Amino acid sequence: MRITVVLFLFLLTACGGGTSGDAGADATSSEGGLTTPDYEDSPFGFHPALVAKAFYSDSGYIDAQNIGVRWNRPSKYAFWFKVQPDINDPAYTWDEYDILYGNVPEGINILANIATEPGREDCGYEITDSYLPVDEDKYTAFVKATVERYDGDGIGEEDFNGGVFPNPIKYWQVDNEPDALTKTGYAELQRITYMAIKEACPDCQVLIGGATGFPQNFANNFAVYAQQILSDLNGQYVDIFDFHWYGSADGDYRKSKAAYDLVRSQLNEYNFWNIPVWITEMGSYSGDPVDMPGILQPYQSERQQAGDYLKRFVYPLSFGVKKIFPAFGLMEGFKQNNGYFDHTGLIYDGAFSDDLGLGIKKLGYYSYKLMTEKLEGSDWDNIQVIQELGNVYIYKFLKGGESVYVAWWDYFDDTGVSKTITFNVDFTGDALITTAVPNADSGADLNENDYPDFFKTETKTVSGVQVTITLDENPVFVEAAQ
Template identity: 60%
Template sequence: MNSPFGFHPANVGIAGYPDNGFIDAENIGVRWHRPSRYAFWFLIQPDLNSPAYDFSLYDYQYSVVPQGINILANIAPENPRFPQGYTLPGSYIPVDINEYTAFVRATVERYDGDGIDDMPGLTNPIKYWQVGNEPSERLTGFAELQRITYGAIKEACSDCTVLIGGATGFPDDYISKFDSRFAPILTELAGQYVDVYDFHWYGTADGEYRLTDTATGEDVYAHIRAAMTANGFSSELPVWITEMGSYSGDPADPPFAVQPFQTERQQAGDYFKRFVYSLARGVKKIFPAFGLMEGFKHNDGYFDHTGLIYNGQESNDLGLGVKKLGYYTYKKMTELLESSDWNNIQTIQESNNVYIYLFVKNNEPIYVAWWDYFDDPNYTPGDTKPITLTGLTETAVIVTDMVPDYNDGSEVTDYNNAFTVSTYPILDGSVTIDLGEDPVLAQPVVLGDLDGDNNVDLRDFSIFAQSWRQTGDNLAADFNNDGVVGWADLLTFTNNWLFGST
C-alpha cells in the first residue's frame, strides 16, 4: 500500500471499448482506485423505516477491483447536490444519527476483510474510507459529519484509515477559499477525527503543478500544513491529493475561466511533474481525475479532457480507445519509480526554472529533472538548458525522456521504443545533461555490470558472451540501445572492465 500511484476512478466502462474494467489501470501501474460511486446511505438503506440494507451495487463495484489495486471508498449520507431527505435541510448532519452510524458500521464491516459479516467472496478488503467530498460552504455541519462517521468507521474497523473530504480545487485564489470554507472545519475538529488530510489540485500545464496560489503567489501546501498545525493536527499527518488534473485539447470554457489549448505533450509532461513535485513536497498519494478515460459531465468541459484515453465523444478527440501520450508517460513513470523510498526524496534544485530531484530505489539513485522553459523569457523553440549532476560513482547515466517522441498517442505503435533514451558518460564524478521541453529521468549505472554487483568482471563477461549478436528491445547488454549486442557494446564493456573490482 506504499505506492503513491492512483486514479479517480481507475476503471473504464464505455460501450464498444474492448478493455473495459481495470485492464488499462493494471497495464500502466495504477495501484489505487477511488470509485466514482460513493457508498451512500440512501442507496444502501432505501427505506429508513426498515433496517434492511441492499449492498448489491457495492458488492459488484468493489468485487471487480483486482488484488494489487487498493480501494479508497467514499462514504456519506447522500450527494448534497441532489438531497434525498437523508440529511437535515441545509446541513450535512444525518436526519437520524443512530441509523446513520449503524449504516456506516455495517458497510465498513462488510468490506473490511476481518472475517466478521464480510461480503461473500471478498478478496480485496477496503481499509481506507473518505467522508464525503469537497465540503460546500452552502451547507453546515460537515465537521460533525466527519466526527460521527470517523467514530463509526473505527468501531467497525479499528485499523481502517479515515480521510477527510477533500478541499477543492483550482490554483486561482485557492488560499482565500480554503480559509473561508475549509479552515473553519479544521478548527471545529481540533486535531481529531482525521487520519489523512486530502486536498484537490487542478489547473493548466504552465507551471500550476507547483501548488502555488496564482492570485497571491503563496505556497498552498505550506499554508495548508500551517492551518492543520494551528488547529491541533500533527505535523506528521499524511496528506493525499485524491483529485489532480490538467488536460489536453481545448475544453469549452464555462464554468471556468478561458482554458488555453494544450497539446498531449504538455499534459503528459505536466502530469509527471505533478506527481514528482508533490511527492517531493511530502504528499503521499496522488489520484489524477476525472477518470482514466475521458468524459465526466459530457459537456466538453475541463473534466472531459483530463483523462488519458479518448472516449470518441469530445472535441479534439482522436477516437474511442486511442491512448494519449500521458498514458504512456504514466506507465513509464510507474515502471521506473515504483518501489522508491517515498520518505527519502531529496530536492537538488528548484531555481532558475530548473527542477531536479533525487529518488532512491533499491538503494540506487534516480534523478528526475526538467526545465520550465515556458517561464524563461529568452526561450525559443529548440533551445536546451544544460544541468550538471555531481558526486556520481558510476560510469554513465541512462537518460529517458519521459514523454514519447511523438505529436500524439495515436502515433505510438511500439511502447518499448516510444521514448528517447540516451547514455551520457560520467567523467570525474559528474555528467552534464541537456534539458529540452520534456522532463527526464536519469539513472546512474555501471555499464558492463550485468549481474548488478557494481563490478565488471568475469561473471559479467559470461553474461555478455551469451548475449552476443542478440537483437531486440531492452537487452541488458545493448549499452548503446541500437537493438543489437555488437561491437560498440563490446567496446563499452572493455572500457569498463574491472570497474569496482579490488
C-alpha cells in the same frame, strides 16, 4: 445511438435508483506474487481507475493494471440512501457495492468515499441545508455495517464473500469537498462517521472530505474550510488530510507547494500535527476545452499534459504529499459538456473537440506507465531535492539501492529551445537518459506494442561525479546505464 457511461457520482447516482458505470465491469486477473497490501505505500492512484465505457473492449481495470495504478478512488460513493433504500426498514442492499468493490483486481488498493446522499440531490437522508443525517443512529448503523462488510476480517455474517476479499477496504473518506458556505454540520458528520468507522474497523484510516481545487480560488476557499471545519474538529476525528489540485500545464503544478504550506499551517493551528496529506484529485488537460467562468483554458497538447502529469507527481511527493490521484477518470468524459473534466483523462472517449477516437491512448498514458516502472518501490520518505533554481528541477529517488533522478526545465518561463545543465550523481560510468514523454506528437501515432521503444534514450559519460545533459520541453529520467 451513442451510449455514454458518465462516471461522476453526483451526476449518475440520482435518488431512487440507477447504477454506476463503476458497478458493472469485471475484474481482470491479479498479478502473481504481490498482493494489494504490498502496494499500500505506493503514491500512484487514479480517480477512478476503472474504465467503464460502452464499446470499449478493455473496459474494466485492464488499463489501470497496464500502467501501474495502485490506488482506485471509485467515482460512486457508498451512499446511505442506496444501501438502505427504505430508511424505516433496517434491511441493507449490497449488490451494487459488492460488484463495485469486489471487481477491483488484486494489487490495487481502494479508497472509498462514504456519505448520506449525493450533494446535488435531496433524497431525504440529510437535514435540509446540512450535512447531518436525519437520523444519527440509523446513519451510524449504516456506516458500521458498510465498513464491516468490506474490511476483509471475516467477522460477521454480513462480511463480503465471507471475508475472503483481496482488496479489503482500509481507507474511507467522508463525503467530498464540503461546502461550508451553503451547508452546515460537516464537522459533526466527520466526527459521527469517524467514530462509527473506527468502531467497526479500528485499523481503518479515515480521510476528511477534500479541499477544492483550482489555483485561482484555493486560498479563499480553504480559509472558509479551515475556519468552519478544522477549527470545530480541533485535532480529532481525521487520520489523513486531502486537498485537490487542478489547473493548467504552464506551471500551476508549482503552486501546489504554496497550497500545501497553507494547508499544513492551518492543520498545525488546529492541532492536526504531522497528519499525512494526500491529493485525491489532480488534473490538467489536453485539447481545447470550453473555458470555465473566469478561467481561460487555452489549447494544450498531449505532450504538455504528459510532462505536466509527471511534474504533478514528482514535485508534491518531494515536499511530503503521500498519494496523488489524477482525475477525472483514466478515460476522458465526465460532465459531457466539452469542459475541463472532459479532457483530463489519458484515453480518448470518442466525444467532443480534439478527440482522436474511442480508445486511443494519449501520450500521457505511456508516460504514466514509464513513471511507475521507473519509480514504483522507491523510498518515498527519502526523496532528495537536487535543484529547484533557474527553472530547472532535479529530484533523486532511491529504489532498490539504486538512484533514479528526474529532471525538467520549465521552458515556458524561460527563453530558448533547450537548456544544458550539469549536476552531481552518485554513480560512475555512463548515465542513461530517458525522455519521459514518447517521441511523437500524439498517442495516435504510436503502436502500443512498441512500448517502451518510442521513448528517446541516450547515454552520457559521467565525469567524476557529474553528468551534463541538455533539457528541452520534456522531463527526463537519469540513471546508471546497465
